[in-house]
Amino acid sequence: MTLQQKVKMESSHENAGISKKLMDAILPLIKDEEIIIIHSALSKLGFEKSSNYLKGLMDFLEQLIEMNKTVLLPSFTFSFPKRKKYHYLDPSETGKLADFAQEYLNFERTKNPMFSFVLEGPRKKRFLATRTNSGYGDKTAVSELASKDVAVVMLGAGWDSCTVIHSVEERQNVPYRIYTNWNYPVDFGNGLENHNFQAFVRDRNYNTELNFKRIREVLIKEKKLRQSRLNHITLEAANGQVISELASQMIKEDPYYFVSFN
Template identity: 25%
Template sequence: MTSVLPVRLPDPAAREATVVARTPAPRTRRSLAADLRALGVRDGDVLLVHTALSALGWVAGREQAVILALLDAVGPTGTIVVPTQTGTNSDPSEWQAPSVPVEWWDVIRAEAPGYDPDRTPTDGMGWLPESLRTWPGAVRSSHPQTSFAALGARAASLLARHDLDCRFGDRSPLGALAAAGARVLLLGAGYDACTAFHLGEARSAGAPRERLACAVLDADGERRWTDYVDQVADERDFAALGAAWEAAGEVTAGEVGSARATIFELDAAARFAESWIPAHRPGWTTT
């Protein structure tokens, strides 16, 4: 019999101590809002935000303080948007990290709850998106796998449409954000997390398509398993794409707390990705 070694999880206290040790002074709602303003965040901004919370340093109030700082920076006419994806609402035959036994697949397909914007938690997105989606007044889009949540003056209109067969294209909140002149804000997060590049991917020539499946709730609240076809979404080369995008000179960089932060126009980044991806992915056409 092959022995299975126990998985050693990080010690939360040790992780917290590491963050404290590299933070010269507590980060606060006020200090983070000031840093965001210095970076270039303006009143009325619509921001698609990706955050690595620990990169900011030790924050008094954690994700709550960061969300409040973001709202302070954009003001009452601004809007904050975050991805609130639920990737495990998918066909178990595709799972790899980890996989599950084949004999479980039919049970999962038959029994997994349908996506409910109000109740379904985010999956692997971090503390801040999960906190924002439950914030009073937050709006969440309808896609059962790749939803977004928003707070602010334009939240409802920006997230109103999210077609099942358009995870990241122009019939998704990303398309609405691009049309609204939104900007992307990366707070300690890398370009591999930049969902704006998926909009360019969806628009690009030669984008292959794939069949997907998930559990949904119909108009009567009945749960059902459904499948659909959409363009491939693949972020494995987004770090290289992001480096090329930053080298193009349309990115403003600075520090927010202890984190390196970047801010840039969402539609411009998507248009850059739209041409870069076909030229750098084998098998994609460039015409």
């Protein structure tokens, strides 16, 4: 079912204007061969909250898909270990864009109770086939973002949202994180079943705070940061493999590079 069938929103010049502005801003940030992961903060993009804004956003995503782009949106559920259960229809805890895309554009959701993505496009099977029992270990969707054919786009969000760095932390076995395991009921669409899940979480013996925004300094220094303008803000992006390699280098030099101590 199309967005037009699901919601009664009449097309308008405002809708078209919003989707065009978004498209004009994102195209300079991505290369033709790249899959796109979008970390968003919709309230910061300079558009008034309205049905026109929602329609413009959905038109924008549809246009990317029509261009044969594969688009991923984070739909993380950090509360999984606290709630001790997960259902594939649980709302995203990392912004509404993923929920809108799932509801109106039929984006599929990867099977992960904590670090899922909603996605659409010709290369979605690659991510739908990733591990379901780990947060960001090897062969998870998060680790796949470290590939050379992925563009990590900050659509209003800051670089602290750059989840792919978590996979680097795990690969480098940083000292301020430890492995923890849970076994809770999970429903990926076929009913509740107990599901083993492992995450590389911050060690409570270390009073640290995530500081992924430091990757931006490195990207600027290495001339790898891509930028464009949208309304009053600057949008930024970088290649996933480049981010991963630079983050790995920084952690080798300083294992605590991506955290601050309180």
